[in-house]
Amino acid sequence: MSDDLCYAPVHELARRIGKKELSPLEVVEANLRRIEEANPKVLGFIEVTADQAREEAKEAGEAIAAGRSKGPLHGIPFGVKDIIDTAGVRTTCGSSFFKDRVPEVDAFAVGKLKEAGGILLGKCHTQEFASGPLSHNPHLGTARNPWDLSRITGGSSTGSAASVATGMVPAALGTDTGSSIRGPAAHCGVVGLKPTHGRVSLAGVCPNALSYDHVGPLVRTVRDAALLLQAIAGYDPRDPYSRDVPVPDFSAGLDMGVKGLRLALCPDLCENAEVDAQIQLAFGRAVGVLRELGARVETLPFPDAKRIRAVGEAIMSHEFIEFHRPLYAKDPAGYGAFTRKRIEDRLGTGNPDAYIRAQRERVLLRREVRGLFQRADILLTPTLPCIAPFIETVKSTINGKEIDYSLAITQPFLTHQNMTGFPALAVPMGFSSEGVPISIQFIGPPWEEARVLRAGHAFEEATPELRSRRPPV
Secondary structure, eight states, rough: HHHHHSSSHHHHHHHHHHHTOOOOOHHHHHHHHHHHHHHHHOOOEEEOHHHHHHHHHHHHHHHHHTOOOTTTTTTEHHHHHHHHBBTOOOOTTTTTTTTOOOSOOOHHHHHHHHHHOEEEEEEEESSGOOOOOSSSETTTTEBBBBBBBBOOSSSSHHHHHHHHTTTSSSSEEOSSSTTTHHHHHHHHHHEEOOTTTTOEEEEEEEESSTTTEEEEEEESSSSHHHHHHHOOOOOOOOOOOOOOHHHHHHHHTTTGSSTTOOOEEEEEEGOOOOOOOHHHHHHHHHHHHHHTTEEEEEEEOOTTTTHHHHHHHHHHHHHHHHHHHHHHHGGGGSSHHHHHHHHHHHTTTOHHHHHHHHHHHHHHHHHHHHHTTTTTTTEEEOOSSSOOTTTTTTTEEEEEEEEEEEHHHHHHHIIIHHHHHOOOEEEEEEEEETOEEEEEEEEETOHHHHHHHHHHHHHHHOOOOGSSSSOOO
């Protein structure tokens, strides 16, 4: 019973809580027991707010019993990546600089989840300052992939993905600057949504590269992603990037299917980067499933993808350094080796003219990518071209060749959507021969998260066998 509760999706827990078949306290206690069992192996959570969660669960149960339900997230536990502020609970940013920092105010997204009745269960592991796609943090330790403890979880929302995958929590918040929600979702076999830039406020989130940063959910199902996005979306005047646009009902059209939708493959957008054969085979099968569901599929050209990477490097480098320059000047040794090298590689190379030119070019490139959606409703790609590499070597194998796993691996598939700010959803599409997850990505035009979720949900519903497996941890 407890184990089944731990792996139940948010929408199922919400249904049972709403029907009084289950109490929020039962859910929280089940998750806490699971954390005791799995967290020492996986390191998804770095801090667990057990006493606070129990108290809030009791209060939620009493309110629901009295007919004062706040909605489907009332009584649902959630985790928070440790670069997102939580009032009264340490937010270290995975760093030595902020190891004792306790914010007084919740980040916008955390506050919205609490307003919806969500219960904070604790803070999730992250790579130092969310600075890369790996699992290791020199200050916190190494998060491990629950499907194979010798492999990385992906980064930098390492603990958020691992905690959901292992049943320690049904939902978690992550951030995504170039891959950091969707990469861990792919490697850990969960659903990860990067909304449109400006849909969810960045207030209370440690900046990485603000014009590329996004906050979004990691969950078990696409329907859960819609529920979480519903809660955290909205305009926030504290965030200069927040956009005052209508927030639709993201769940309303989930069951409309993909019949008649125009789905497009665009290998050019991924720079025609090599994909491991077993992932390409699974992607082909996934596209076939969508065709059988009635979608129309074609392949579109896009000649300028390499310009996207060059523009992204110019913009992200300047924005990354703007935050880290004063900290580095104060104490270079406060950083771990990986993050320190990223900083040192960029110090002294700043060129304001290059940054301004890159921002101009970004506007034109965004228009070009938007043009693809005149011929397609959704773009499809593999989320990543390889399975999770081993922690010890941090090398990926693509068609028998060993390649260093780095941002260069993830960028052609994931970072383009941070440049445009368009919504993108990672959904499990199978398992490799090694038994670790692989994933498909659904990309939409700006503010069309509902369309992206609809397509992802249709695929998920047509492949229920992919959700029946649990990691061995």
